[in-house]
Amino acid sequence: MANQNSTNPSHDLFEQFVQAQTCKEVQRIFSELCHHLQVDPRDYQSFYTKLKERLNYWKAKSLWVKLDKRAQHQDYQQGEVCAKNKCLVLGAGPCGLRTAIELALLGAHVVVLEKRDSFSRNNVLHLWPYTIYDLRGLAAKKFYGKFCTGALDHISIRQLQLILLKVCLLLGVEVQTGVEFKGFVEPSGATGWMAKLFPDNHPAGKFQFDVFISAGGGSFVPYGFKRKELRGKLAIGITCNFLNRHTAAETQVAEISGVARIYNQKFFQDLLTETGIDLENIVYYKDDTHYFVMTAKKKSLLKMGVIKQDFSDADKLLAQVNVDQEALLRYAYDAAQFSTGHCLPDMQFAQNHAGQPDVAMFDFTCMHRAENASLVRERKGKKLLMGLVGDCLVEPFWPLGTGIARGFLAAFDTAWMVRSWGKGRPHMEVLAERESIYQLLSQTTPENTSKKYSAFSIDPATRYQHVNLNSVKAFQVKNINIIYSFYFYSQYSVGAFEVLLKWCQQHTAGYDRVNVKDLNQSWRSGLALCALINTFRPRVIDMSSLEESNAVYNNQLAFNLLERELGILPIMSAREMSFMGQIDKLSMVHYLTQIHDAFNERTPTKAPLSAPKVNPDPVNPDPEPSLAPGISSNEECYFCCQRVYVLERISTEGKLFHRSCFTCHQCGTTLRLGGYTFNQHTVTNVIYRVQMSLLNLLEAGFFTRFYNRTTSCYCTVEHHVTVQ
Numbered sequence: 001m002a003n004q005n006s007t008n009p010s011h012d013l014f015e016q017f018v019q020a021q022t023c024k025e026v027q028r029i030f031s032e033l034c035h036h037l038q039v040d041p042r043d044y045q046s047f048y049t050k051l052k053e054r055l056n057y058w059k060a061k062s063l064w065v066k067l068d069k070r071a072q073h074q075d076y077q078q079g080e081v082c083a084k085n086k087c088l089v090l091g092a093g094p095c096g097l098r099t100a101i102e103l104a105l106l107g108a109h110v111v112v113l114e115k116r117d118s119f120s121r122n123n124v125l126h127l128w129p130y131t132i133y134d135l136r137g138l139a140a141k142k143f144y145g146k147f148c149t150g151a152l153d154h155i156s157i158r159q160l161q162l163i164l165l166k167v168c169l170l171l172g173v174e175v176q177t178g179v180e181f182k183g184f185v186e187p188s189g190a191t192g193w194m195a196k197l198f199p200d201n202h203p204a205g206k207f208q209f210d211v212f213i214s215a216g217g218g219s220f221v222p223y224g225f226k227r228k229e230l231r232g233k234l235a236i237g238i239t240c241n242f243l244n245r246h247t248a249a250e251t252q253v254a255e256i257s258g259v260a261r262i263y264n265q266k267f268f269q270d271l272l273t274e275t276g277i278d279l280e281n282i283v284y285y286k287d288d289t290h291y292f293v294m295t296a297k298k299k300s301l302l303k304m305g306v307i308k309q310d311f312s313d314a315d316k317l318l319a320q321v322n323v324d325q326e327a328l329l330r331y332a333y334d335a336a337q338f339s340t341g342h343c344l345p346d347m348q349f350a351q352n353h354a355g356q357p358d359v360a361m362f363d364f365t366c367m368h369r370a371e372n373a374s375l376v377r378e379r380k381g382k383k384l385l386m387g388l389v390g391d392c393l394v395e396p397f398w399p400l401g402t403g404i405a406r407g408f409l410a411a412f413d414t415a416w417m418v419r420s421w422g423k424g425r426p427h428m429e430v431l432a433e434r435e436s437i438y439q440l441l442s443q444t445t446p447e448n449t450s451k452k453y454s455a456f457s458i459d460p461a462t463r464y465q466h467v468n469l470n471s472v473k474a475f476q477v478k479n480i481n482i483i484y485s486f487y488f489y490s491q492y493s494v495g496a497f498e499v500l501l502k503w504c505q506q507h508t509a510g511y512d513r514v515n516v517k518d519l520n521q522s523w524r525s526g527l528a529l530c531a532l533i534n535t536f537r538p539r540v541i542d543m544s545s546l547e548e549s550n551a552v553y554n555n556q557l558a559f560n561l562l563e564r565e566l567g568i569l570p571i572m573s574a575r576e577m578s579f580m581g582q583i584d585k586l587s588m589v590h591y592l593t594q595i596h597d598a599f600n601e602r603t604p605t606k607a608p609l610s611a612p613k614v615n616p617d618p619v620n621p622d623p624e625p626s627l628a629p630g631i632s633s634n635e636e637c638y639f640c641c642q643r644v645y646v647l648e649r650i651s652t653e654g655k656l657f658h659r660s661c662f663t664c665h666q667c668g669t670t671l672r673l674g675g676y677t678f679n680q681h682t683v684t685n686v687i688y689r690v691q692m693s694l695l696n697l698l699e700a701g702f703f704t705r706f707y708n709r710t711t712s713c714y715c716t717v718e719h720h721v722t723v724q
């Protein structure tokens, strides 16, 4: 819509850009505006300054004031700090876009990839006070006049994306939509890290980057990052959106910012009596649409015919074939009608991206969180820093509205990590600091974050009340965080496993009793590992003295040599390697890849490997021979003092633990990282407590299965471990 009062076409275009209501429209008008002003967004470092100079329009001034204020923050060092960094951000959801803004302010060249070509998500997000403050600082109100007017503390995902997209573009971020990230292209001699895309001839495929941020949502987690499950009792979420025609009658209907069964038994009982619908909780927000999110009881879904057949497995239960779509629409409609007192007139479903009524049913029984927030890859001497933000870092429970608040916190924390990277800090320190900060994320609530919103910046100390940037030490991210190319690349290239296998076969060929046919079972006797070592460091091992039947001895010999001389930590004990039913293939690929990289590429030591002492008694081999000199004694579990292997360890508070040791003293349930506080004042007893992050869920009636009847211990609230 052109501005009637303006005669300057660029002013008109600016007005249209500010008002644009679809992703495509924003991109098109922005490109016209740039063309008209003859500014090139690819010139990302000076783009914003040039745009400001050439768009000398009073209506744009308030926008520049806001963005200038943000950009001048000392953390960004005038956009110099990351001027040499190139960042690829996957996902143009709110978290990807918010991260991209920070990276651009740090001076980095930022490209965002998004596989969707429109912003079509009607669902509405609850905003914590700090996010409202933050978005106002990015001129949200300028782009969306209704932004958080009055007491409103929510926004539709679509509107939020539009605001953030506009800010991104103004700051020189390249946002590519309709393009899917399919994996990485490893550096060759001349080129750095690049992305494999669909469509494969997309120009963004030429972009070389040293930072990769995944903000691809809950279903996209790059390979190499491990996820943990949080399992609760069955929780089935339903979201639905109805058209909002903004009539007087609709304006009058009161929102429900969250009502849980335990707080309002009568409401839910009446709902059940009147409609047969049985809910745990419900939220209703009014935005572009009338948005409802509720948690329904399985029994009522079965009774009302929404779910056709009962299964204990949640995936089967909610599989498309087992859901009657018409009955689901009726269920959602009736619940919405009842909870708004039948005052919403003429309710009509809004459409989702597929043009269908916007109703969806989700399983919240099991939610995921990544074990690590960061990784570094290295190939051909080129390092790639990787980070996760948003739902792919921690999946939130939507009815609680924690998603976007923690999503933005992670975006800031990630930007802080990239800042350290840009400053050239050793990468182990960068990772250790990021992991230290990540431990706080699941614990954050509006109450325990700083209230000085005006001071919030990417510096974690401005946001978290008690942040210890050194709670994870650099040595603890060693090996877990550097994952070399084969392991990493393997997700995207079927051939990568084969290349590794061929390399192993080539270098173990001709050895008696060694026949490498695969990347797991063939390694059980330890002879193949010893053969591999012998090929590259002859005379260290007397191969003829090794017995095939003495697998523990052989494996331990190889493990010790590789650890002591090449710094490659064993991934399991020699006994596990020898006797476990099935050797985990990915773990072995990880281990063998490191051996490959050490021998094949970098050969860090010119001196031959020296044979360590291993208990040679073949009848009764020592399952855990003592560590050779030079091996860090830090690799012990803090609680049981036994050796802790990479794949079984948890590191926190500067200490290592076996996963199995990190349990509730009272009831034995396994504790989660980030789900406790560290009581530093207790001298003899170190108490770990799970924080309040799950308390709300408990209160709301979710995850009550954590209540242990035998010990009367609310594990999620009172988990603790006592060290004698």
Ligand SMILES: NC(=O)C1=CN([C@@H]2O[C@H](COP(=O)(O)OP(=O)(O)OC[C@H]3O[C@@H](n4cnc5c(N)ncnc54)[C@H](OP(=O)(O)O)[C@@H]3O)[C@@H](O)[C@H]2O)C=CC1
Pocket (backbone or CB within 6 Å): 090, 091, 092, 093, 094, 095, 096, 113, 114, 115, 116, 123, 124, 125, 157, 179, 180, 181, 182, 215, 216, 217, 218, 219, 220, 239, 389, 390, 391, 392, 396, 398, 402, 403, 404, 405, 407
């Ligand atoms: N209340 C609700 O109903 C919902 C709320 N949320 C909330 O939204 C907030 C933001 O979430 P955020 O973490 O930003 O994630 P989002 O899911 O909003 O955004 C991720 C985007 O990345 C896209 N994507 C995924 N894989 C690829 C790929 N390989 N290549 C290119 N693009 C890809 C996704 O497309 P696609 O989606 O097609 O995979 C999606 O558009 C959170 O607070 C979350 O809790 C999120 C979902 C629903």
